[in-house]
Amino acid sequence: MSHRIVSVSVRDVRFPTSLEQHGSDAMHTDPDYSAAYVVLHTACGLRGFGLTFTLGKGTEIVVLAVEALADLVVGKSLQDIVKDFRGFYRLLTSDGQMRWLGPEKGVIQLATAAVLNAVWDLWARAEGKPLWKLLVDMAPALHDCSIKTHLYSNIYYLSELFFFLSLLPEDRMMKEGYPAYTTSCAWLGYSDQQLKQLCTDALKSGWTKFKVKVGANLDDDIHRCRLIRQTIGPNNTLMIDANQRWDVAEAISWVTSLSEFKPLWIEEPTSPDDILGHAAISKALAPLGIGVATGEQCANRVMFKQFLQASALQFVQIDSCRLGSVNENLAVLLMAHKFQVPVCPHAGGVGLCELVQHLILFDYICVSASLSNRMCEYVDHLHEHFTSPVVIQNAHYMPPKDPGYSCEMLESSVQRHQYPEGDTWKLLMNK
Ligand SMILES: C[C@H](O)[C@@H](O)CC(=O)C(=O)O
Numbered sequence: 001m002s003h004r005i006v007s008v009s010v011r012d013v014r015f016p017t018s019l020e021q022h023g024s025d026a027m028h029t030d031p032d033y034s035a036a037y038v039v040l041h042t043a044c045g046l047r048g049f050g051l052t053f054t055l056g057k058g059t060e061i062v063v064l065a066v067e068a069l070a071d072l073v074v075g076k077s078l079q080d081i082v083k084d085f086r087g088f089y090r091l092l093t094s095d096g097q098m099r100w101l102g103p104e105k106g107v108i109q110l111a112t113a114a115v116l117n118a119v120w121d122l123w124a125r126a127e128g129k130p131l132w133k134l135l136v137d138m139a140p141a142l143h144d145c146s147i148k149t150h151l152y153s154n155i156y157y158l159s160e161l162f163f164f165l166s167l168l169p170e171d172r173m174m175k176e177g178y179p180a181y182t183t184s185c186a187w188l189g190y191s192d193q194q195l196k197q198l199c200t201d202a203l204k205s206g207w208t209k210f211k212v213k214v215g216a217n218l219d220d221d222i223h224r225c226r227l228i229r230q231t232i233g234p235n236n237t238l239m240i241d242a243n244q245r246w247d248v249a250e251a252i253s254w255v256t257s258l259s260e261f262k263p264l265w266i267e268e269p270t271s272p273d274d275i276l277g278h279a280a281i282s283k284a285l286a287p288l289g290i291g292v293a294t295g296e297q298c299a300n301r302v303m304f305k306q307f308l309q310a311s312a313l314q315f316v317q318i319d320s321c322r323l324g325s326v327n328e329n330l331a332v333l334l335m336a337h338k339f340q341v342p343v344c345p346h347a348g349g350v351g352l353c354e355l356v357q358h359l360i361l362f363d364y365i366c367v368s369a370s371l372s373n374r375m376c377e378y379v380d381h382l383h384e385h386f387t388s389p390v391v392i393q394n395a396h397y398m399p400p401k402d403p404g405y406s407c408e409m410l411e412s413s414v415q416r417h418q419y420p421e422g423d424t425w426k427l428l429m430n431k
């Protein structure tokens with residue numbers, strides 16, 4: 001069957017999470033978790049679902065960017081795309097009139113991710129496999145899908161990769177799942193009481209690794225970190241996340257003041273583009289045993305290459321909707337392996353947990369075969385809107401079984417939350 005793509009639809013879907021301060025941090029104080037939600041329709045009736053994550057109003061711009069890319073997709077067959085997937089990636093990112101908007105960063109890159117996520121979903125559905133399994137089964141052939149341009153050959157030794165094609169890691173994942181940490185106990189806008197209650201409940205459900213938002217006010221951070229450390233105890237893992245709030249010197253002194261709480265990492269201490277700034281922070285905090293984590297706003301593989309080359313991060317946080325879909329994420333997974341830096345994906349948002357679990361399973365089974373210092377983020381919001389929501393057992397992601405990339409939303413949820421015409425928004429606007 002040819003699976004020719006005959007149309008692309010994209011919708012602006014928003015959830016009013018800011019009402020309860022879910023997702024709030026030092027820079028994003030009123031996030032409405034949202035998605036530009038893409039469906040590829042094929043001549044034979046099979047559909048591919050994809051999305052990229054946004055925070056509210058910006059979604060309308062991403063939707064327009066997806067519409068602009070749609071002409072490059074309509075008329076192509078899945079078979080032609082995957083025969084030269086690298087070429088198709090280049091087609092989307094190198095259009096003579098649109099690449100000026102990026103290239104490969106910002107809104108146009110988010111739109112690329114949404115479209116390509118839908119293509120990967122379509123492919124996995126056509127093969128009747130969950131995406132992670134499609135990747136594992138075709139690991140050697142994936143060289144033709146991933147993006148090598150702008151990566152120096154001295155970094156990107158494909159021949160060294162994919163050592164671990166044994167069945168052992170896959171069996172382990174099927175039995176135990178992939179370890180996760182939780183961010184949903186300690187958003188910046190939560191009260192002390194909420195924070196304590198959520199941590200206590202999470203401990204009872206088996207969570208041992210917690211991330212807390214910091215960066216707005218140092219006294220408040222000391223208070224909240226103390227509270228959370230007292231609640232989770234000395235042996236559980238704590239991470240802190242500043243969402244780019246500081247400049248470099250401020251980051252070093254602020255995190256030094258929080259070092260008594262023994263965070264494993266400081267996430268996004270400064271501008272996501274300041275690679276040498278991250279390197280300086282990494283160097284200054286190393287004696288305190290605190291690493292630097294970043295990536296949720298790292299736009300492309302070239303940036304990651306330099307972060308790795310400059311020893312500017314100790315934890316790579318790939319994002320399934322920020323980078324150019326699976327293609328570009330593969331390149332980053334391989335580079336991280338080459339540099340022996342653990343990958344701890346960014347998830348959360350709406351749908352990010354559903355998507356990125358596939359990538360980290362592939363990373364474990366075919367690339368790293370290690371769980372040392374590795375875990376995948378989890379937040380406990382909005383999974384009920386997906387047809388194949390993540391399954392968490394004892395703080396581990398259990399491998400998804402349904403065909404596809406797990407990004408299909410329930411049509412009823414999409415209609416209710418579509419902006420501005422969905423009932424959820426009509427009700428809020430009429431209040
Ligand atoms: C605005 C988002 O909720 C952001 O705070 C998420 C994030 O930084 C994380 O999950 O890490």
Ligand SMILES: [Mg+2]
Pocket residue numbers: 241243267268296
């Ligand atoms: Mg973060």
